[in-house]
Amino acid sequence: MPFPDATFDACRAARLLDGALALGGMVRVTRPGGRIVVVDFDWDTLIIDHPDKETTRTFIQSHADAIRNGWIGRQLPRLLREQDLELRSLEAVPVLVHYAMAELAFGNHLAFLQPNGTLTAARAQQWWEYLRQADAQGTLPICFTSFVVVGAKPSVAP
Numbered sequence: 001m002p003f004p005d006a007t008f009d010a011c012r013a014a015r016l017l018d019g020a021l022a023l024g025g026m027v028r029v030t031r032p033g034g035r036i037v038v039v040d041f042d043w044d045t046l047i048i049d050h051p052d053k054e055t056t057r058t059f060i061q062s063h064a065d066a067i068r069n070g071w072i073g074r075q076l077p078r079l080l081r082e083q084d085l086e087l088r089s090l091e092a093v094p095v096l097v098h099y100a101m102a103e104l105a106f107g108n109h110l111a112f113l114q115p116n117g118t119l120t121a122a123r124a125q126q127w128w129e130y131l132r133q134a135d136a137q138g139t140l141p142i143c144f145t146s147f148v149v150v151g152a153k154p155s156v157a158p
Contacts, residue, residue: 042073073147085151099135
């Protein structure tokens with residue numbers, strides 16, 4: 001970060017791509033006693049109600065693994081402690097996703113699974129078709145977890 005050390009009373013970040021590197025920079029530019037707030041997702045907590053458990057599990061696991069730091073949300077408390085921050089609060093917030101957003105967010109990944117042989121085109125089509133029908137009937141829950149973590153920089157360096 002292009003700021004001098006101890007510049008800010010507080011820093012926040014959402015959707016970190018490299019937790020340790022970004023947090024280290026945030027700690028450096030935060031004054032002693034300052035707060036650091038980080039928000040990120042845990043994609044392995046994705047929940048999709050679908051009777052085809054095998055395809056759903058394949059999709060969820062491969063989706064989480066395809067995202068750089070797909071587990072970063074659950075790692076945030078540990079990452080803050082590794083930066084010698086005092087953990088002040090930790091919240092796990094469910095994020096409900098409507099079908100249209102899911103189609104935008106997940107459609108490319110489902111398409112990616114077909115050429116590499118993980119899913120056939122027919123199975124992927126059936127899987128999406130069920131989701132469309134469930135959405136039309138108002139019975140489609142899609143949810144994942146967002147973690148909100150607040151840490152405090154010690155007033156005196158450790």
